[in-house]
Amino acid sequence: MNQTVLITGGTGTIGRRLTQLLQQQGYQVSLLSRQVSSATSAGTQPDSSVSVYQWDIRKGHLDPQAIQTADHIIHLAGAGVADERWTDARKDEILTSRTESTELIAKALANNPHHVKSFIASSAIGYYGGDTGDRPLTETSSGGSDFLAQVTRAWERSEDQVAALGIRTVKMRTGVVLTMAGGALPKLAQPVRLGAGAPIGSGQQYISWIHLDDLCRLYIRALEDESWQGVYNAVAPGPVTNETLTRTIARVLNRPMLLPNIPNFAIKLMFGELAITVIGGNYVLNKRISEETDFQYQHGELEYALRELLNE
Known part of the structure; x- marks a missing residue:
């Protein structure tokens, strides 16, 4: 009998691709969604075999x-x-959408008969802080103190509530996910295509990235391999600077890089406190994945990953 994987956030970029890959490997997939009809219309159901169940986090x-x-x-x-x-209301939503949803799952697991074998949970390299320079960070490095670090710490504490029930729990501290389906890459590639690409700020801030398909494959491996437990940095083997990423995109697209760097003050004017996600950086290493597992990245080299994604 096929095993069933329940996905929350299944209508997002990662969830949609993960659903496809799980189905290709013979898994049954079900989704939790606020609106059953919206999950259906969002294209997350490749066929009628995907069941959609309703949840309302605010109402518990x-x-x-x-x-x-x-x-x-x-x-x-x-x-x-x-x-x-990041208004105050938006910051509250960023926090509570993570912690309250996890607490609701933990409560449902505690109060209902089930046969759940593993809980594979999203987390973020924001745990280490928005800007940690070129200091190498591993899963045992200390956490930061800014907003995203506080959110991620609370997020992971809520995930501990599932682990406390005796369910094997894996936390994926995810880096910048490269995909043309959303996120950072389309926003970086568009000005380069138009001949207006430029590094942001100093350009020396590190970006710890991962190809979408490799991230989904990590989730599937964590689900299947019972030796996986605890925190893993879900990033590709080689962090790169913002300037290297931008210049590699330009090379792949065969476009010039003529403009000066975009100054930090302009980014701060545009984005406010959110600017830290652009002008800050982290040098995050996938230490546990590389040393404790035999996982093989399919897109572990940046230029190869970009050529595949940008269809060049």
Whole structure:
């Protein structure tokens, strides 16, 4: 009998691709969504075999059948960090969408019969702080103190509530996900295509990146391999600077790099406090993945990954 993977945040970029890859490998996929109809219309159902169950985080409601039919849970839900300016209301939503959704899952697991074997949860390299320079960071490095670090720490504490139930729990501290389906890459590539590409700020801030397909494959490996437990830095083997990333995009697209760097003050004027996600950087190493597992990246080299993504 096929195993069932319950995904939260399944209508997002990662969730959609993960659903496809899981189905290709023979898994049954079910989704938790605020609106069953919106999940259907968002194109997350490649066929009618994907079941959609309803939950309402604010009201504390989760259809118990979603838990009762799942063998594994992959928890991706959370308001987009870079989607809007960080007003007080938006910052509250970024935090509570992560912690309250996880607490609701933990409560449902505690209060319903189930056979869930693993809980694979999203986290972020924001745990280490928005700008940590060129200091190498591993899974045992200390956390930061800024807004994103505080959010990620609270997020991971809420995930501990599932681990406390005796369910194997894996936390994926995810870097910048490269995909043309959303996120940073389309925003970086568009000005380069127009001949207006330029490094941001000093250009020397490090970007710890990962190709979308490799990230999804990491989730599937964590689900299948019972030796995986705890925190993993879900990043590709080689962090690169913002300037290197921008110049590599230009090389792949065969476009010139003529403009001066975009100054930090301009970024701060445009984005406010959110600017730290652009002008800050982290040199994050995938230490546990590289040393404790035999996982092989399919897109571990930046230029190869960009050529595949930019269809050149």
